[in-house]
Amino acid sequence: MYRIMKKEVLSDVVKLMEIEAPHVARKAQAGQFVIVRIDEFGERIPLTIADFNREAGTITIIFQELGKSTIQLGKLNVGDTISSFAGPLGHPTEVKNYGTVVCMGGGVGVAPIYPIARALKEAGNTVISIIGARNKELLFWEEKMRAVSDELVVCTDDGSHGRKSLVTEPLKELLENRDKKVSHVWAIGPAVMMKFVTLTTKPYDVPTTVSLNTIMIDGTGMCGGCRVLLEDGAQFVCVDGPEFNGHKVNWDSLLSRLSFYKDEEKKAMEHYAHKCRLESAAAKGEK
Numbered sequence: 001m002y003r004i005m006k007k008e009v010l011s012d013v014v015k016l017m018e019i020e021a022p023h024v025a026r027k028a029q030a031g032q033f034v035i036v037r038i039d040e041f042g043e044r045i046p047l048t049i050a051d052f053n054r055e056a057g058t059i060t061i062i063f064q065e066l067g068k069s070t071i072q073l074g075k076l077n078v079g080d081t082i083s084s085f086a087g088p089l090g091h092p093t094e095v096k097n098y099g100t101v102v103c104m105g106g107g108v109g110v111a112p113i114y115p116i117a118r119a120l121k122e123a124g125n126t127v128i129s130i131i132g133a134r135n136k137e138l139l140f141w142e143e144k145m146r147a148v149s150d151e152l153v154v155c156t157d158d159g160s161h162g163r164k165s166l167v168t169e170p171l172k173e174l175l176e177n178r179d180k181k182v183s184h185v186w187a188i189g190p191a192v193m194m195k196f197v198t199l200t201t202k203p204y205d206v207p208t209t210v211s212l213n214t215i216m217i218d219g220t221g222m223c224g225g226c227r228v229l230l231e232d233g234a235q236f237v238c239v240d241g242p243e244f245n246g247h248k249v250n251w252d253s254l255l256s257r258l259s260f261y262k263d264e265e266k267k268a269m270e271h272y273a274h275k276c277r278l279e280s281a282a283a284k285g286e287k
Helices: 068-074 107-122 142-147 168-176 191-204 251-258 262-283
Strands: 002-009 014-020 033-037 045-048 051-053 058-064 084-089 100-106 126-133 151-156 182-188 208-211 227-230 233-236 243-245
Touching: 014 068, 033 058, 045 058, 045 068, 051 107, 058 068, 058 107, 100 107, 100 168, 100 191, 107 126, 107 142, 107 182, 126 142, 126 168, 142 151, 151 168, 168 182, 168 191, 182 191, 191 208, 191 251, 227 243, 227 251
Parallel strands: 100 126, 100 182, 126 151, 182 208
Antiparallel strands: 002 014, 014 058, 033 045, 033 084, 051 058, 208 243, 227 233
């Protein structure tokens, strides 16, 4: 069992948890992920590592409450335990001195881009970070990102904080600025955001790495649920990724696969909500 050592509410739908998992913390690197299972009956949830503390033996995860399992996870508190916490999984980010790099985080993608930006900064790169969300309330870790960046651009769709724009607008300006000479771009966020980042960088021939968070079950390449189509064939996010050359990803195929189980997810949420109502009524002694 893995104990929750810390919990923060970052917004109405985004939670942070530090999980006691020494064996994972010892080997965790930027870009890797874990698979979490709340209990023996629970769904296996892939979550990218947001931070790690080798000395304390903890892993930080940040997740958005979107479906039954993440909502259930968000109800747990400090001292509670979860059944399994497998990792670190996937290939770590290839960290070296590229020169000037851009690290982009959209929404909850700010969490996994943080350790990547930190590692790239420690490797001697000039790090320009661009983070964005729909509004100010959904932004988090701005100061943490600023601390590991030479320059930070903050965007919101509605202009409630920072610059009113999509993250691709300041990216395009950087790519057009010959003084910056961007050598590599990392982007993590919603699939549609990463798609348009790659469309923005492709005309400038700037290598662009994306981290894909697909449907995943076992995390060992056995089930095939995380299959992603690239220009040179299919690969599996769990064992071949989670990072890929964004210019080679078949984004239309990926976006289609991400919606495969919407009906099942809706039914699971309805069943969970019904169960919670029954348990609440029983606790109150209602019939």
